Amino acid sequence: MSPLREDRRVWSLWLFLLLLLLIAAVSATGANDKDTSSGSLNRANGGAKQAAPQHPPKEGEHPEERKANTKGEDFGSSQVPPALGPAVRDIESNSAGKAAGAAVAPEGPVPAVDGTAAATGASGDAAAKSEKNGAAAAASEESERQEPQDPMYARGRALSAPFVRHYSKQMVILWEWYTKTTGATMNGKRKQDEDALLVHAPSHWQHNVRFKAIFDGHGGSAVSRTCVAQFCNIFGNMPDLSPESFKRTSLMLDAVIQADPVRHERGGSTGLIVAIERPDERVPKFKIHVSNIGDSRAFILHRNGNYTIMSKDHKPNDPQEVARISRAGGFVSRVRKVYRVDGTLSVSRAFGDIRMKSNAALPATEQKVVAIPDVRTFEAYEGDYIFMACDGMFEAPGMSWDYVANLLQRELQNTNDNLVETAFRMLNTAYLLGSADNISIVLTKLMSRKRNSSVVKRFTYDFSGRREFVETQLLLAPNVYRSGTYHTSAGPVVTLF
DSSP: OOHHHHOHHHHHHHHHHHHHHHHHHHHHHHHHHHHHHHHHHHHHTTSOOOOOOOOOOOTTOOHHHHHHHHHSTTTSOSOOOTTTTHHHHHHHHHHHHHHHHOOOOOSSOOOOTTSOOOOHHHHHHHHHHHHHHHHHHHHHHHHHHHSOOOHHHHHHHHHHHHHHHHHOEEEEEEEEEEEEEEEEEEOTTSSSOOEEEEEEEEOSSOTTEEEEEEEEEESSSHHHHHHHHHHHHHGGGOSOOOHHHHHHHHHHHHHHHHTOHHHHSSOEEOEEEEEEEOSOTTSOEEEEEEEEESSOEEEEEOTTSOEEEOOOOOOTTSHHHHHHHHHTTOOEEEETTEEEETTTBSOSBOEEOGGGGOOTTSOGGGSSSBOOOEEEEEEEETTOEEEEEOGGGTOSTTOOHHHHHHHHHHHHHHTTSOHHHHHHHHHHHHHHTTOOSOEEEEEEEEEEEEEEEEEEEEEEEOTTOOEEEEOOOBOSSOOSSOOOEEEETTEEEEEEO
């Protein structure tokens, strides 16, 4: 076999030299001979498409920087996730090949093959035509950037669309009072994110209390978002943090949801609420009050590496839950290895789910599905972490309490106590291990120093892991259609969904 076929670099060098000779010949023979030379060029290259001329770099831009910028502009990142595979790599190699094969037109008069200079008139016409062609090529290149015609590009977009939607994440971080909190959520393998997060909310009556909450919706996001929107009006006005107050307030919120059956007819939501209280600012100790409805989970990760479970799952196969469901005229069946109320609902306590609370002869506390929380109180200290998550975090095989607590501790160490990076890794782990649900967490660190002003930053992660800061949505009032930050007389409220 000849050396040209054995070594691609030699073959490319010969083609480049041939291209330079043909350009010189075209400049010398004029416009008529140019068409003929182009035909010869196409035949010499085996019918390959002639590359568009490369434009000079803009003012202040280095040529190598321009070349690097044009390589990955389709996807905005050179990192290619494994799920996209050959499609994106083919696109990138195609773009790189076009950039490498582009010819750079020499400046000034081009010498002819015999060494004589081209005629002045011909040079002027050629320059004008070259300028016109350059403008047309620039317009064509800009159009190609906006609407790429490469079929591989379209194929790559089609393959990546579900992955991009499922793997992207929304996050917010907040510093306020004695807490530093990160809220994070992702669709996972669901088409819609039904979770709604209350990342931070004050108490109107107790200046030394801050609330965090996760509402994991099912049958849509209407109920979970209503819980977040109504939270400050109802839970923010609790006179105290006793179990009776949490129970009464939870039933009030459920009554508000049932008062709008058109919006909330089919859906429901779990409710995990954590109230962080610092009774005495001179003592580095906190009281953690946990109110739980459903199967979202919370635990304290202590500084020594131990953890304390703070919530209990409300499942239909629990003997106490089965007894109440039976008294209300319902039943519990096992569907695809999951116990369900009346064969449909996999939790026995929830906000909403109006159809499960339709027995007019029974009070709200005795229906098949109730909104009565389990309330517990724990102690925590400066430097401890409060971890809250929906059931999607624990759904994958092996994601037990122990595994998640150990994973959290390890990631905090690996990231040097970076809450945002830790939350990102926690979501990724749950997703890659097989969770098929929405995945949401609220991670709070108890701080030793009080921060009198609040700082809120919001950003997204795309499918490749690239972080982009986005403008924090400032809301005038609670909103069920978009999340953000709004202010009350007691302090800021931060939501995420």
